[in-house]
Amino acid sequence: xxxxxxxxxxxxxxxxxxxxxxxxxEGSITVVSDEPYLAYSRPLISYYIxxxxxxxxxxxxxxxxxxxxxxxxxxxxxxxxxxSKTKKISLKNGQEISYTKLLVATGGLPFFPPMKGIESDxxxxxxxxxxxxxxxxxxxxxxxxxxxxxxxxxxxxxHALRELGLEITVVELLDRIMGIALDNQGAEIVEKRLxxxxxxxxxxxxxxEIVSNKRGKVEAVxxxxxxxxxxxxxxxxxxxxxxxxxxxxxxxxxxxxIVVNDKMETNVSNIYAAGDVAEAYDFLYKENRLNPIWPNxxxxxxxxxxxxxxxxxxxxxxxxxxxVEFYGIPSISMGITSPEEEGxxxxxxxxxxxxxxxxxxxxxxxxxxxxxxxxxxxxxIVNGLIxxxxxxxxxxxxxLEDSFGFVSFPIDVRKEKLTKSKSKAS
Amino acid sequence: MKRIYAKEEVCIGCxxxxxxxxxxxxxxxxxxxxxxxYPKPKERLIVEYKGHISFALxxxxxxxxxxxxxxxxxxxxxxxxxxxxxNDQNKCxxxxxxxxVCPYGAIKRNEEEKRVAIKCDMCPDSETPVCVAFCPNEAxxxxxx
Numbered sequence: 001x002x003x004x005x006x007x008x009x010x011x012x013x014x015x016x017x018x019x020x021x022x023x024x025x026e027g028s029i030t031v032v033s034d035e036p037y038l039a040y041s042r043p044l045i046s047y048y049i050x051x052x053x054x055x056x057x058x059x060x061x062x063x064x065x066x067x068x069x070x071x072x073x074x075x076x077x078x079x080x081x082x083x084s085k086t087k088k089i090s091l092k093n094g095q096e097i098s099y100t101k102l103l104v105a106t107g108g109l110p111f112f113p114p115m116k117g118i119e120s121d122x123x124x125x126x127x128x129x130x131x132x133x134x135x136x137x138x139x140x141x142x143x144x145x146x147x148x149x150x151x152x153x154x155x156x157x158x159h160a161l162r163e164l165g166l167e168i169t170v171v172e173l174l175d176r177i178m179g180i181a182l183d184n185q186g187a188e189i190v191e192k193r194l195x196x197x198x199x200x201x202x203x204x205x206x207x208x209e210i211v212s213n214k215r216g217k218v219e220a221v222x223x224x225x226x227x228x229x230x231x232x233x234x235x236x237x238x239x240x241x242x243x244x245x246x247x248x249x250x251x252x253x254x255x256x257x258i259v260v261n262d263k264m265e266t267n268v269s270n271i272y273a274a275g276d277v278a279e280a281y282d283f284l285y286k287e288n289r290l291n292p293i294w295p296n297x298x299x300x301x302x303x304x305x306x307x308x309x310x311x312x313x314x315x316x317x318x319x320x321x322x323x324v325e326f327y328g329i330p331s332i333s334m335g336i337t338s339p340e341e342e343g344x345x346x347x348x349x350x351x352x353x354x355x356x357x358x359x360x361x362x363x364x365x366x367x368x369x370x371x372x373x374x375x376x377x378x379x380x381i382v383n384g385l386i387x388x389x390x391x392x393x394x395x396x397x398x399x400l401e402d403s404f405g406f407v408s409f410p411i412d413v414r415k416e417k418l419t420k421s422k423s424k425a426s
Numbered sequence: 427m428k429r430i431y432a433k434e435e436v437c438i439g440c441x442x443x444x445x446x447x448x449x450x451x452x453x454x455x456x457x458x459x460x461x462x463x464y465p466k467p468k469e470r471l472i473v474e475y476k477g478h479i480s481f482a483l484x485x486x487x488x489x490x491x492x493x494x495x496x497x498x499x500x501x502x503x504x505x506x507x508x509x510x511x512x513n514d515q516n517k518c519x520x521x522x523x524x525x526x527v528c529p530y531g532a533i534k535r536n537e538e539e540k541r542v543a544i545k546c547d548m549c550p551d552s553e554t555p556v557c558v559a560f561c562p563n564e565a566x567x568x569x570x571x
Contacts, residue, residue, distance in 0.1 A: 015495070043498045047519055057517065060500045295496035295527055302495070323526040325541070332526045376525055377534070384529025405531060406483060407474040417530075418483070419431055420571070 002027035008105030009033035012275030012301030019305025036076035045132035049160040108240030117210030122218035145233035150177035154237035181333035264304035274300035283317030335369035427509035432481040437565035439480030443557035444469040465538035484546035493524035
């Protein structure tokens, strides 16, 4: 009988449990997580701060999920070591757990840039429910919070704290917010809307120092140009790094993340990895890359679980993508949105007075990236076309139009997609 | 599973399917009362048209649903028995991850009362989905293929 051990308890772990139980009802499954909670939706922590969801509504799966799937949980205990020779993992409390199949789904950890004052009271990261609880408590005595970094996580924290009435300044090194996902024209729309709602955005700047008072609490930040911004809270959101320190000495190959093949296997037999910790195949870059996003983590976890349970399933590869809405302006980005080299075709529809910006990036009539700001309604069709690597020569001019849909496709393509029985997604 | 298929050759683009879908998903389920309701009932299908071509498109209830995988709240679920994919309006917070990944573009935003994604639920209270039942030209078929 298999003895599955899963380290981590977020989306990749849950997907793996669901996949394993489709194939193997008998094997024992043990989930170990350093967080004391049932699997919850991490992206909802900003809504938790705003008071829009409580802990119960944050549960990713209904209460009773683990019992129903016959999963043993060890929550609030950190796994610190993997011994691939004896096939055992060790917990911080000294306990050892044997496995026959191991999944490492430990996610990422926020990156702390070296910076004077970063250890001060009132400096937070924004990843876990516990982070959100601490921020919420601290916010009661906070007038202004400064966000270091202008990506999704920073902006979601900024939005949540603004809803609580705090004054907010976002400091971003690049010349735009959401630098990876959007380009300048797309970001400008979102930026304007955030500023209209009281979130101050300073691009092309960094925080060079965090200043604390005598009691060690944050009282200001100093920018690279010497400007001082008084604040009581700082949130550091300049990126996450895969969390694989526990694999030191295990022989598992790591690069920027844990290197996996298309079955989510590492180089060490019976050890798999999935989710934000894994460096899996990216079908656009045609190489292994970090793509730490929710949908990829689910798919990778599901592939890992299927293969761990003796099935055969390949990860087709993922791509970067994200979706967020601020103050009534939704934005979606996918794939390579601002290629650095020449040789790409770019189609743009920009209606600044309507807060709409849409962009397609193509190479040889195949879409490799897209941005949708303000109008996202049929963005998913484009996602499907990117995954299929479909040649869109005949209808590419229609894609950014309001009327775009399956009606834009040649009739045989449309019939193939819509009238066949196996409505399987690409 | 039984799914809804369009026959674009006989669709006349009347959009009655949209009307009946909206009514079926209203509080009153009464065509005269429904349109005075708040939030205003919204159809969960899309009628696409271009020139003389038209057809209705609903969620395909995929075998492996990308929207379920992408849903970060757990609101989007595929029923293991019926195969129907539904979105729990109480759990959904309108992040639009499902819209980002649906290759059919069949999920819509509803932002009138609170931000939620809405989609075809195969009309659980009706024997046949109402878009099919009320299509005057039999341009929608509900069958196993």
